[in-house]
Amino acid sequence: MKGYNGRLLRIDLSQHKIWEEDLDLGLARKFVGGRGLGVAILFRELDNGIDPFSPQNKLVFAVGPFEGPPIPGGSRLVITGKSPLTGLLGDSDLGGYFPLEMKRAGYDAIIVEGKSDRPVYLWVKDGCAELRDAGVLWGRTTFEAQNAIIGELGDDKVKVVTIGPAGENLVRYACIAGEVRYFAGRSGLGAVMGSKNLKAIAVRGTGKIDIADPEGLSRLVRELNHAIRTDGSCDSLAKYGTWNSTAPANLNGIIPTKNFRFTTFDKTSEIDGDAMLRTIYAGHRTCPWCPVACRRVVKSDGQYPASPDLGGPQYETVAAFGSLLLNSDPRVIARANELCNLYGLDTISAGVSIAFAMECYERGTLSRQELGGDLKWGDPGGIFRMLEDITYRRGAGDVLAEGVMRASKAIGKGSEEWAMHVKGMELPMHDPRGKKGQAISYATSMKGADHMESMHDEAFQRESALPQLGFAVPMSRKDFQGKPRLVKTMQDYWGAMADSLTVCKLLMIPPRPFSPQRVVDALNYVTGWGIDLEEFVRIGERIYNLGRVFLARELRREPGSGKGASLRHLDALPARFSEPLASGGSQGERISPEDLDRALNEYYELRGWNPGGIPTASKLQELELQDIVGEIAP
Amino acid sequence: MTKVRFLSVFPDLTGGRRESEVEGRTLREIIASLDEAFPGIKARMIGPGGTLYPGFMVLATRGGKTEPCRPELDMEIGDVDEVIIAPVAAGG
Incomplete structure (x- = not known):
C-alpha cells in the first residue's frame, strides 16, 4: 500500500521478545494511522477494565501516511494507550524528527506490551530492533537519558523518545519527551512506559516510502509552502509561535487565572508574545518540512536558568505557569517549563495541579507542614518545590502526582469544587x-x-x-x-x-x-x-x-x-x-x-x-x- | 488622533513598539496612516481582494468596554479610546 511501510513492530517486554507483523491493510484503509490505528488495535486487544499500570496495558506508537513525503507539518507521532489519569483510552502526540525517523526505520507502528523485569530501552534501526539495558539510565532526567543513549549508539542522527523520573515514579500525568524538544504531554502515557520499565525508544532509519502520485504531491506542497510564506496567515505564528495566543486570550477574557477563578490577568503584558521576545526568546526551531518554525527556543540565566538545548514553553505552558498561578515572570515560566521537560511532566496537568494546591493552601485545606513550606500564589520557590515533590512523590506531592481528581478525593474538605478536570484530565488554558x-x-x-x-x-x-x-x-x-x-x-x-x-x-x-x-x-x-x-x-x-x-x-x-x-x-x-x-x-x-x-x-x-x-x-x-x-x- | 495598540502583531515592522497614535476616521484610513509610520502594515492587513485579511482581530475600546469592529474598511470607527489589532489565535 502506498504511503505505508506495511509493517508493525511488536515488543513483548515480559518475554523480551520482538517480532514483526504485517499491517492489516484493511485496517489502515478504515482507520488510516496514528490515533485511528492505535484506537483500532487497542479496541481489539485490550481487555475491559484492566489497570493502566498493569502489564496487560499496551502502548501503540504510530505514525501515518503523511510521514515520509515532504508535507509541511507531516511529522507527528501519536501514542495511544489506556490512560492512568482517566482510566479511559488516552492519546497524545509529538512533532519533531522522531516520527519521520521511525517511519524511515521501516514501521508504521510499534506496539509495546507486557512489563520488563528490569529497565530497558528499545533500539530500532532500519528494520532491526533490540532491547538494551537501561539500568544506568533509570532515575536520570530526559536530557541525560537521551544523551547517554545517543552516546552509547554512537550516531548523533539517532532520535529518542524518553521518560524522566516522573514517568518512572508513575506520576499519572508524566509525559513522553521527543528529543527533549517536542512533547506528548497529555494522558499520562509516560507513566505507562514507566510501569513497563521502558525508559526510551531510539530510532534511526534511512528507508524511503513509496507514494502514489509524487508529481501531484510535489505540486501541492509547492503551492502550500508558497501560501504559508506569502499569504500572511502564518506570520504571527512564525514570529511568536503559540505565544501569539497569550494577549488575545487575555483580551477575550479566556486566559485561566488563579485556578480558573478569573479569565483576565492584569500582568499579561509581562508574559505575552512581545514580552517573551524581549526577555527569554533565543531563537526558533521547526519540525521537518515546515516553513513556519513555530517552536520557540528560550534562554535564561542566573536565578532561573533555562537552556536553549531543550524545548521552550508554548502558550499552554505560559498560561499554566503564568496567569493560572499569578506569576508574571517569563524566567520563572521558562524554568518551570524546563523542570517539567527534564522530569518528564505534562506542563498543563502540572500547572493545574499546583494551582489546585495553591487554592488548597489559601483556603487552609492543605497546611504549610503538609506542603513542605508556603505555597502562595505566584511564588517561584513554591512552584519549583512542588514540581520536584510531585516528580519524586514527596509529602503532598505524592497526592498531587495522582492528578487533581484523585487528589481532591483524597484531601476532601470540599476541594473537589476547585479540582479543575474533565474525566480526570486537567483543563487546558482556554476557559x-x-x-x-x-x-x-x-x-x-x-x-x-x-x-x-x-x-x-x-x-x-x-x-x-x-x-x-x-x-x-x-x-x-x-x-x-x-x-x-x-x-x-x-x-x-x-x-x-x-x-x-x-x-x-x-x-x-x-x-x-x-x-x-x-x-x-x-x-x-x-x-x-x-x-x-x-x-x-x-x-x-x-x-x-x-x-x-x-x-x-x-x-x-x-x-x-x-x-x-x-x-x-x-x-x-x-x-x-x-x-x-x-x-x-x-x-x-x-x-x-x-x-x-x-x-x-x-x-x-x-x-x-x-x-x-x-x-x-x-x-x-x-x-x-x-x-x-x-x-x-x- | 486614534491610539492603536498592537498585540502580538508586526514586531518586525514596528520595531517592537506596542502602540502608536495615528489619524483616521475609518479602518482604511487608520491602516493607511499606520502604513506611513510602519511601512508594510497595509500589505499585511488588506488582502489581494481589497478586504481586511481574516487572520486579524480588530477591536475598539469605548468607555472601558472592548468589542470587535465589523470587518468593513470604510465604516467610521467613531469616538473610541483605542483600536486594538491582534491575531486570530484559535488554540495551540
Missing part, C-alpha cells in the same frame, strides 16, 4: 465560558479536557471560515448556537483525522492554507485512495465512534452498570464554570448545567448517539463498525 464550542468539546472528548479536539470558536466568528465543511456564517464565540454541529464536525475532521494522518493541526486552522481540500488531495496523492472530503470526514467519525464505544465498554466494570449504561454523567464540566465571569472580555459568561445539557442533547442527536451518549447500532453499521455492535447492545 470555556468565553468559547462555548470548547465547552462541548472538553465535555465530550473521550480522553478528558483536551484543547486539540475541536477548532476553537474564535476562528469561526467571521464569514466563510470553512465553507467546504458548511461553516460560512459567523458564530459568536460566546454562544452555544451552532456549536454542537461545529464541534462534531471538527472532532471528526480535525481532532481524529489530523491525529491519524498524522499532521500538525495548527496549519489546518483557517485562514491558514492547509484547507480541507488540500488535506484530502495530499492524502490521495500519497495513498492513491481517491476519496472525497465527505469520506474523509466519515473516517474521522468512525475513529471517534470507536473511541466512544471503548469508553462505553469500560463503563461496564462500574458497579450497577451494564451494557447500554449511560455515559452522560462523564460528559460534564467543573461546577466553577457555572459561575458568571465578573469582568473582562467574557464578562457575564457562564455555563449552566441546563445550557450544557441542551447542547449535549443536540450534539448526541447529530452524532447518532442515544440520550445516554452511546452510539446507536444503526450509527455503527453506517460507519462500517457492525462487528462491534454487540459491545453496546442493551
Whole structure:
C-alpha cells in the first residue's frame, strides 16, 4: 500500500521478545494511522477494565501516511494507550524528527506490551530492533537519558523518545519527551512506559516510502509552502509561535487565572508574545518540512536558568505557569517549563495541579507542614518545590502526582469544587465560558479536557471560515448556537483525522492554507485512495465512534452498570464554570448545567448517539463498525 | 488622533513598539496612516481582494468596554479610546 511501510513492530517486554507483523491493510484503509490505528488495535486487544499500570496495558506508537513525503507539518507521532489519569483510552502526540525517523526505520507502528523485569530501552534501526539495558539510565532526567543513549549508539542522527523520573515514579500525568524538544504531554502515557520499565525508544532509519502520485504531491506542497510564506496567515505564528495566543486570550477574557477563578490577568503584558521576545526568546526551531518554525527556543540565566538545548514553553505552558498561578515572570515560566521537560511532566496537568494546591493552601485545606513550606500564589520557590515533590512523590506531592481528581478525593474538605478536570484530565488554558464550542468539546472528548479536539470558536466568528465543511456564517464565540454541529464536525475532521494522518493541526486552522481540500488531495496523492472530503470526514467519525464505544465498554466494570449504561454523567464540566465571569472580555459568561445539557442533547442527536451518549447500532453499521455492535447492545 | 495598540502583531515592522497614535476616521484610513509610520502594515492587513485579511482581530475600546469592529474598511470607527489589532489565535 502506498504511503505505508506495511509493517508493525511488536515488543513483548515480559518475554523480551520482538517480532514483526504485517499491517492489516484493511485496517489502515478504515482507520488510516496514528490515533485511528492505535484506537483500532487497542479496541481489539485490550481487555475491559484492566489497570493502566498493569502489564496487560499496551502502548501503540504510530505514525501515518503523511510521514515520509515532504508535507509541511507531516511529522507527528501519536501514542495511544489506556490512560492512568482517566482510566479511559488516552492519546497524545509529538512533532519533531522522531516520527519521520521511525517511519524511515521501516514501521508504521510499534506496539509495546507486557512489563520488563528490569529497565530497558528499545533500539530500532532500519528494520532491526533490540532491547538494551537501561539500568544506568533509570532515575536520570530526559536530557541525560537521551544523551547517554545517543552516546552509547554512537550516531548523533539517532532520535529518542524518553521518560524522566516522573514517568518512572508513575506520576499519572508524566509525559513522553521527543528529543527533549517536542512533547506528548497529555494522558499520562509516560507513566505507562514507566510501569513497563521502558525508559526510551531510539530510532534511526534511512528507508524511503513509496507514494502514489509524487508529481501531484510535489505540486501541492509547492503551492502550500508558497501560501504559508506569502499569504500572511502564518506570520504571527512564525514570529511568536503559540505565544501569539497569550494577549488575545487575555483580551477575550479566556486566559485561566488563579485556578480558573478569573479569565483576565492584569500582568499579561509581562508574559505575552512581545514580552517573551524581549526577555527569554533565543531563537526558533521547526519540525521537518515546515516553513513556519513555530517552536520557540528560550534562554535564561542566573536565578532561573533555562537552556536553549531543550524545548521552550508554548502558550499552554505560559498560561499554566503564568496567569493560572499569578506569576508574571517569563524566567520563572521558562524554568518551570524546563523542570517539567527534564522530569518528564505534562506542563498543563502540572500547572493545574499546583494551582489546585495553591487554592488548597489559601483556603487552609492543605497546611504549610503538609506542603513542605508556603505555597502562595505566584511564588517561584513554591512552584519549583512542588514540581520536584510531585516528580519524586514527596509529602503532598505524592497526592498531587495522582492528578487533581484523585487528589481532591483524597484531601476532601470540599476541594473537589476547585479540582479543575474533565474525566480526570486537567483543563487546558482556554476557559470555556468565553468559547462555548470548547465547552462541548472538553465535555465530550473521550480522553478528558483536551484543547486539540475541536477548532476553537474564535476562528469561526467571521464569514466563510470553512465553507467546504458548511461553516460560512459567523458564530459568536460566546454562544452555544451552532456549536454542537461545529464541534462534531471538527472532532471528526480535525481532532481524529489530523491525529491519524498524522499532521500538525495548527496549519489546518483557517485562514491558514492547509484547507480541507488540500488535506484530502495530499492524502490521495500519497495513498492513491481517491476519496472525497465527505469520506474523509466519515473516517474521522468512525475513529471517534470507536473511541466512544471503548469508553462505553469500560463503563461496564462500574458497579450497577451494564451494557447500554449511560455515559452522560462523564460528559460534564467543573461546577466553577457555572459561575458568571465578573469582568473582562467574557464578562457575564457562564455555563449552566441546563445550557450544557441542551447542547449535549443536540450534539448526541447529530452524532447518532442515544440520550445516554452511546452510539446507536444503526450509527455503527453506517460507519462500517457492525462487528462491534454487540459491545453496546442493551 | 486614534491610539492603536498592537498585540502580538508586526514586531518586525514596528520595531517592537506596542502602540502608536495615528489619524483616521475609518479602518482604511487608520491602516493607511499606520502604513506611513510602519511601512508594510497595509500589505499585511488588506488582502489581494481589497478586504481586511481574516487572520486579524480588530477591536475598539469605548468607555472601558472592548468589542470587535465589523470587518468593513470604510465604516467610521467613531469616538473610541483605542483600536486594538491582534491575531486570530484559535488554540495551540
